Amino acid sequence: MSLSTETCPSYSHVVLFFFSPDAYSYTPNVSLSLPLGMGNPCLATQYHTLQNSPVISVTSCHQTGYSLQNDNHAPSGYYLPHGLRPNGAPALESPRIEITAYSQYPEDEVEESSSEDNVIKRGVNSIVTLTLPNAEGYRDPSCLSPASSVSSRSCNSEASSYESSFYNYDNSPQNSPWQSPCVSPRGSSSLLSCPLASGPIASPHHSPSTSPQIGAVAEEAWPAQPRGSRPDSPSGKRKYSFNGAPFRQTSCSPTQSPTPSPHGSPRVSVTDENWLANTNQYTNSAIVAAINALTTDGVVDMGEGIPIKTRKTMLDHSLSMSLKVEPGGEDLSPEGELCHEDYPSRLGLKKENYCGGFLDVPQHPYSWSKPKPYLSPSLPALDWQLPSCSGPYNLQIEVQPKSHHRAHYETEGSRGAVKALSGGHPVVQLYGYMESEPLTLQLFIGTADDRLLRPHAFYQVHRITGKTVSTASHEVMQSNTKILEIPLLPENNMRAIIDCAGILKLRNSDIELRKGETDIGRKNTRVRLVFRVHINQANGRTVSLQAASNPIECSQRSAQELPLVEKQSVDSYPATGGKMMLLSGLNFLPDSKVVFVEKAQDGHHLWETEAKVDKDSIKCNTIVVEVPPYRNQRISSPVQVNFYVCNGKRKRSQYQRFTFLPPNVPIIKTEPSDEYESMRTGLSMHSKPYYNQPRLTPIMPVNDADACLVSGYSPCPPRHAAMPSSSPSSSPTLHDLSPMAYNKCLPNSPTHAAPPGPVAPTIQENPGRPNLAHPASPDHSSPLGMLHSQGSPNHLNSPGPHGYHHIYANSSPSSSPVSHPSTPGGAAESPFVQAYSPSHGAANSAQAGGNSPSLLHEDSSSPTVSITVKQEPQELDQMYLDDGELSEILSTWIV
DNA sequence: GGGCTGGAACAATTC
């Protein structure tokens, strides 16, 4: 494949994505990322897809996401990224790239040659890179920091698919996998070059816990290290092994050092002040977008047009999944793996095919079926953002987990399964599935920061067994991430009670020292339960859905000390202030303070004021505060600010969003999201983004609900009736995890302008469904939307950043006013336009429990209004762009 | 006896 840019973007970080018109390939064929851009040899699917893509000459301008696909091919489902900066910001240029199918190269060359491996790479390499200010201070993989440099990465990283199983570091001295999920001939071969990709499989473990494979995560970073030993912990306490024997004090790791940060500590400290802000930058929406652009459909692709070697590689990739070796497991291979290549097939479990060896809980009525022959190796990587609903299907977390769950270390015994607020356990249900075959619900621990959802490097799901556990489950490993597989049975209405999942904490030092790992563990203690289900379609395709839970604080101390705002009775109010707002949450103290903050684009505080707190009303879980008057009483458009509860110097809650409306904007009252609270306090509560993106201060036009809809709402048909409206059980503590929530209202997204066509926002959906691209954020959809979007369980369930069909902003300036270029992180992670179907709004509205006024009906033909979303970086040093660039971008966005 | 919990000691890291 060859790639050339005919129009080199003026911005170095522009990432271009091209989608193959090919039906099955929803291929984000190419992603050209500058300066680090390079062909990301990852994405096998892309690879083989490209095989079928002759020469694609694309003018990125209106690559309207889904619209790119034709009705018959709709790889729908995927989010079409357009021009984006590594930080997710849209590219302003519309470079034209020509893509020549790999097929012109001998397969061997394609796969084995490292020299020819990436034409993309060559091309990119010649591109001048942008020197980022304070780059060294970033840990953002997208930056050229030591930590994130290719040299420090390895295939072991589980950080992301592109960093782990797919990414071929060898080939990219300068590419950050985050930079360019480009298609590369080496895409698949990269797997081969990453023998450890299947890591866990090869690592029996030393973990004394019931999670033997967990140890593999760390262990892989020390290939030369004798099994059973682990890197020294910075903690002097780590003197003994689990059996009491002294730990080896020496390590074979070349990078071993007395300190946890052998790389000169490229990792920055994450503090209350900068954590969220920093994390924002880590996001490379472009990559995610590219990844999302892929389809899970692999059957056809795999069978056709894919070089044998490629297929083999892909199979290898599938090998990265292994089953936990249960004592006595009969179906396990000698290596303790079980028909890995068959894994995908297990997604469509058939009752008639039992695989007893998998059964951990024999008494359970459900037995894991024996894997069917290899079907599709291209299930979406764990860091792919998937929608929670697609077509008739909707994966919902009916009962959210408690916001706190103390994770256990390997050195400790289990701390039990994650519980629900009500005392039970989380419940997940798949709606719309009418088949008689059971499905497999996958569960893994995901991140809960501002970045796009991905497997959490420091936490793993821990399988809980015992007489108190009613749900069968078994574990598999996929790229260092443990996945718990739970049967979803028709007889149970495709509903599963998640009482078999605990959370294991891996030592920071173990993970941080791992090659390729760029995340830091310190204060990175929030996670989300991520559920996935893959539904095989009659046409051979697979629809993959994903739903992420509310954030769960896993730190013992944080859970006990940090204030947590779960809900707020008011999301927005006129700039005049004066409204009493009830906050509910945890750990409020008599001397808790509530501070409103507004920051400028450069991260500087524009305004900060302490709101009046009704001291008499403070309880440990509620606090009443008076909304302070905004600094400018004459704002003409909503202004989003943030506030937090502070219990002390470093004990602040996450930022919560609040929107000041122009004084004359009518307030639309919406239904309380929490009857109890409403009745009790007279104030309706809105769950709040627990995560917030403090630095964002989007200014949104009021009238564009339709131009800016809730992200995370995938194009689901109007099935309210079939859908549970906001589940009471799931709404008591709704957190807006989604960075998306902050979002990116994309004006006239390409999709809007796109010709009618199937725009299947979700994976491999049925083509034909008209979808509209939407900016997505409830809060941003409009000031009105901001009022309640957060109360939507849907909002929560549809994984914030996930589950959205983000159609990344087009590279075209005119069409990519996407979100927030200035905020590489935060909500900013993924500026995208969400595909949306007319019925979607209603559906979501229903899901939202009636709290989503922002979900206005919209249809593809309706005129859309451009919305400008201005989001700010939390800190100056987090910006990727200089003021000039920002100004230019913003001016471009502002329509 | 093992799993689950809550609490806290101890040490490293950060402020």
Added chain:
DNA sequence: TCGAATTGTTCCAGC
């Protein structure tokens, strides 16, 4: 540079 504060990890005890 030092002390305090914070955070991570391990250990203990009780149920």
